[in-house]
Amino acid sequence: xxxxxxxxxxxxxxxxxxxxxxxxxxxxxxxxxxxxxxxxxxxxxxxxxxxxxxxxxxxxxxxxxxxxxxxxxxxxxxxxxxxxxxxxxxxxxxxxxxxxxxxxxxxxxxxxxxxxxxxxxxxxxxxxxxxxxxxxxxxxxxxxxxxxxxxxxxxxxxxxxxxxxxxxxxxxxxxxxxxxxxxxxxxxxxxxxxxxxxxxxxxxxxxxxxxxxxxxxxxxxxxxxxxxxxxxxxxxxxxxxxxxxxxxxxxxxxxxxxxxxxxxxxxxxxxxxxxxxxxxxxxxxxxxxxxxxxxxxxxxxxxxxxxxxxxxxxxxxxxxxxxxxxxxxxxxxxxxxxxxxxxxxxxxxxxxxxxxxxxxxxxxxxxxxxxxxxxxxxxxxxxxxxxxxxxxxxxxxxxxxxxxxxxxxxxxxxxxxxxxxxxxxxxxxxxxxxxxxxxxxxxxxxxxxxxxxxxxxxxxxxxxxxxxxxxxxxxxxx
Amino acid sequence: xxxxxxxxxxxxxxxxxxxxxxxxxxxxxxxxxxxxxxxxxxxxxxxxxxxxxxxxxxxxxxxxxxxxxxxxxxxxxxxxxxxxxxxxxxxxxxxxxxxxxxxxxxxxxxxxxxxxxxxxxxxxxxxxxxxxxxxxxxxxxxxxxxxxxxxxxxxxxxxxxxxxxxxxxxxxxxxxxxxxxxxxxxxxxxxxxxxxxxxxxxxxxxxxxxxxxxxxxxxxxxxxxxxxxxxxxxxxxxxxxxxxxxxxxxxxxxxxxxxxxxxxxxxxxxxxxxxxxxxxxxxxxxxxxxxxx
Numbered sequence: 001x002x003x004x005x006x007x008x009x010x011x012x013x014x015x016x017x018x019x020x021x022x023x024x025x026x027x028x029x030x031x032x033x034x035x036x037x038x039x040x041x042x043x044x045x046x047x048x049x050x051x052x053x054x055x056x057x058x059x060x061x062x063x064x065x066x067x068x069x070x071x072x073x074x075x076x077x078x079x080x081x082x083x084x085x086x087x088x089x090x091x092x093x094x095x096x097x098x099x100x101x102x103x104x105x106x107x108x109x110x111x112x113x114x115x116x117x118x119x120x121x122x123x124x125x126x127x128x129x130x131x132x133x134x135x136x137x138x139x140x141x142x143x144x145x146x147x148x149x150x151x152x153x154x155x156x157x158x159x160x161x162x163x164x165x166x167x168x169x170x171x172x173x174x175x176x177x178x179x180x181x182x183x184x185x186x187x188x189x190x191x192x193x194x195x196x197x198x199x200x201x202x203x204x205x206x207x208x209x210x211x212x213x214x215x216x217x218x219x220x221x222x223x224x225x226x227x228x229x230x231x232x233x234x235x236x237x238x239x240x241x242x243x244x245x246x247x248x249x250x251x252x253x254x255x256x257x258x259x260x261x262x263x264x265x266x267x268x269x270x271x272x273x274x275x276x277x278x279x280x281x282x283x284x285x286x287x288x289x290x291x292x293x294x295x296x297x298x299x300x301x302x303x304x305x306x307x308x309x310x311x312x313x314x315x316x317x318x319x320x321x322x323x324x325x326x327x328x329x330x331x332x333x334x335x336x337x338x339x340x341x342x343x344x345x346x347x348x349x350x351x352x353x354x355x356x357x358x359x360x361x362x363x364x365x366x367x368x369x370x371x372x373x374x375x376x377x378x379x380x381x382x383x384x385x386x387x388x389x390x391x392x393x394x395x396x397x398x399x400x401x402x403x404x405x406x407x408x409x410x411x412x413x414x415x416x417x418x419x420x421x422x423x424x425x426x427x428x429x430x431x432x433x434x435x436x437x438x439x440x441x442x443x444x445x446x447x448x449x450x451x452x453x454x455x456x457x458x459x460x461x462x463x464x465x466x467x468x469x470x471x472x473x474x475x476x477x478x
Numbered sequence: 479x480x481x482x483x484x485x486x487x488x489x490x491x492x493x494x495x496x497x498x499x500x501x502x503x504x505x506x507x508x509x510x511x512x513x514x515x516x517x518x519x520x521x522x523x524x525x526x527x528x529x530x531x532x533x534x535x536x537x538x539x540x541x542x543x544x545x546x547x548x549x550x551x552x553x554x555x556x557x558x559x560x561x562x563x564x565x566x567x568x569x570x571x572x573x574x575x576x577x578x579x580x581x582x583x584x585x586x587x588x589x590x591x592x593x594x595x596x597x598x599x600x601x602x603x604x605x606x607x608x609x610x611x612x613x614x615x616x617x618x619x620x621x622x623x624x625x626x627x628x629x630x631x632x633x634x635x636x637x638x639x640x641x642x643x644x645x646x647x648x649x650x651x652x653x654x655x656x657x658x659x660x661x662x663x664x665x666x667x668x669x670x671x672x673x674x675x676x677x678x679x680x681x682x683x684x685x686x687x688x689x690x691x692x693x694x695x696x697x698x699x700x701x702x703x704x705x706x707x708x709x710x711x712x713x714x715x716x717x718x719x720x721x722x723x724x725x726x727x728x729x730x731x732x733x734x735x736x737x738x739x740x741x742x743x744x745x746x747x748x749x750x751x752x753x754x755x756x757x758x759x760x761x762x763x764x765x766x767x768x769x770x771x
Contacts, residue, residue, distance in 0.1 A: 180698050182562070182565070218563070219480075219564060220502070220565075221565060221568065221698055224566070224568055225506065225567070226502065226506075247700040249700070249701065251702065253712075257712065258706075258707055258735070260734060260735060260737075263702075263703075264702040266700055266701045266702065267695055267701035267703045270701050271695060275522060275695065276520070281547075281742075281746040281749040282520060283520045283521075284521050284746055285522040285523070285695070286742035286746070288739070288741075357734075358731075358733075358734030405698070405699050406699075406717075407699055407717060
């Protein structure tokens with residue numbers, strides 16, 4: 001089919017590709033990845049669906065501006081490795097983004113075909129070409145600009161830090177990434193479960209960055225092991241990027257939250273993903289399987305926690321205070337969770353946890369109704385007086401968001417923060433301190449991998465300009 | 479290399495002194511801070527109180543009791559081998575001020591942990607009285623070093639084999655009886671010792687700090703595993719502590735949370751020991767007659 005030119009009508013007649021998946025009953029008992037990925041034939045057929053429209057709205061829909069129609073055209077020709085390289089011009093983590101980006105509200109939603117035919121499966125194609133390139137050992141190291149002699153320190157090895165590192169190393173700067181934990185990747189490593197993002201893929205992306213020349217230093221908590229001042233004054237860095245994530249778990253401040261069996265989603269997911277608690281006792285960090293687990297919250301982190309608990313053998317209920325339409329999680333995640341047998345208790349909010357011998361045994365909730373829209377534009381949940389009910393449970397996972405972790409920022413007296421403790425930046429992600437940039441969740445509060453990468457891209461361009469004495473890029477205030 | 483073992487020796491039965499190469503930590507360490515280490519690639523992240531450090535040598539010292547899988551793995555590490563991960567210094571440093579007379583109480587790993595406190599309080603111009611607690615006389619260690627910086631050292635043993643018969647709180651009573659005016663107290667050791675000692679100082683009206691030893695995962699405030707209730711408020715030991723007002727700590731909660739994984743800890747210990755002994759092979763069961771599978 002490669003060389004044949006199809007008419008737009010013929011292209012639109014091709015049914016939208018769907019990745020085959022593990023069946024729900026099987027996957028609810030293992031930690032293997034859920035979708036299998038497209039076959040080369042499926043990918044080439046799906047790529048034919050792109051009608052090559054002139055205005056390329058998909059690119060505008062992508063926070064890092066991946067050259068989407070260009071890479072899809074290469075897929076259609078069967079040039080998969082070339083397609084992967086085309087993506088890598090603007091996105092250092094295609095295998096990750098192909099899996100965890102919410103394409104349905106970004107590139108795919110922007111696709112001209114979206115409304116009538118369903119957008120081109122850009123995410124599945126991105127994942128396919130990145131996997132193809134990696135699995136066939138076709139990963140090439142791009143040519144770097146000649147050395148500028150400038151040194152950049154990146155604090156935090158999550159998606160925004162990796163983007164900054166990847167961009168700046170190609171521009172000829174010397175880049176070192178500092179990570180507080182013992183494995184690089186930030187939320188990609190400790191937060192997102194194996195069944196959604198296999199850790200071998202994160203490792204491969206990191207090793208690609210290492211081959212580009214990025215240095216990774218683990219087990220350094222900037223703020224405690226060293227300080228930003230020392231990075232400049234003693235280690236001779238010319239610029240610093242702060243991408244440390246939000247990293248302060250929120251609790252509800254209700255009675256019983258300090259009982260055993262009550263976890264923040266951060267703790268639960270870190271025990272599972274980073275510490276491999278689901279392989280206990282082969283690995284030493286315990287993550288005891290619950291019998292009945294309640295997960296409080298309705299975002300992607302809540303879905304990840306619920307699906308992890310399910311895989312450990314629990315009956316799982318998601319308790320969310322608004323209605324189904326307001327669930328902040330991706331539709332695909334909610335769908336997967338439902339397929340796996342996770343129960344949703346909507347319009348319900350915990351008010352109290354019960355304990356016995358120091359261990360949680362149940363939760364009291366109040367029913368909610370929806371009122372007028374609040375600041376977020378979503379209808380405000382209002383408790384229905386007296387409408388209390390109990391759920392029996394032996395584990396509770398609080399997945400209600402994160403705040404700004406102050407470990408680093410409190411050691412930087414001249415760094416301007418907003419009233420919630422997040423770092424204030426301008427449209428180029430510059431902070432109030434000279435030669436210090438910041439981006440990702442420590443600026444915006446908890447958001448997505450790709451938005452953090454978008455912020456990293458903006459910062460990297462600005463850092464490069466500043467380091468080279470060029471005018472600052474003109475960036476639209478978002 | 480960072481995390482390389484310089485010394486790993488038993489100082490008293492089951493309690494070991496570990497000296498590690500860690501120049502970056504040694505350089506910044508302050509009394510009251512801790513490190514997190516992982517013994518090997520499958521290991522867990524465990525916090526240890528810093529008991530000494532030498533910035534010029536680039537080394538740190540911790541003391542540990544072999545009590546589970548992680549510490550069993552630590553025991554087996556030999557000089558020139560390295561732990562998998564070592565990070566720090568973590569936590570808020572202890573506030574070292576001139577209080578007047580400072581009482582330090584240590585037990586178990588705390589006999590190591592109170593040494594840097596004794597040194598710092600002494601340097602600040604305090605009179606330092608240290609109570610060293612153990613079950614029996616031969617379990618007392620680090621005594622010479624503490625004697626080197628403290629004005630007075632009192633030994634308390636549960637069996638009365640040396641010094642005061644009893645625990646730290648009983649030694650505090652003796653100090654009170656002789657009319658010693660104590661302005662500040664700080665306890666490092668097992669939860670029971672810190673709780674009973676805090677009760678004694680509360681009755682005597684002595685402001686008291688305890689260095690809690692909660693379970694942790696990341697140790698940087700990210701997970702909330704180490705939460706404790708202090709004065710009715712939930713705090714994170716790793717970033718808000720580990721030092722807290724001993725009179726405001728909810729001890730019942732500290733005990734409960736410390737025991738959160740006792741079942742798993744025992745299971746893991748047996749799992750590793752049986753695997754190491756080669757006993758994991760199935761010989762069937764002599765009691766019920768089940769045959770090997």
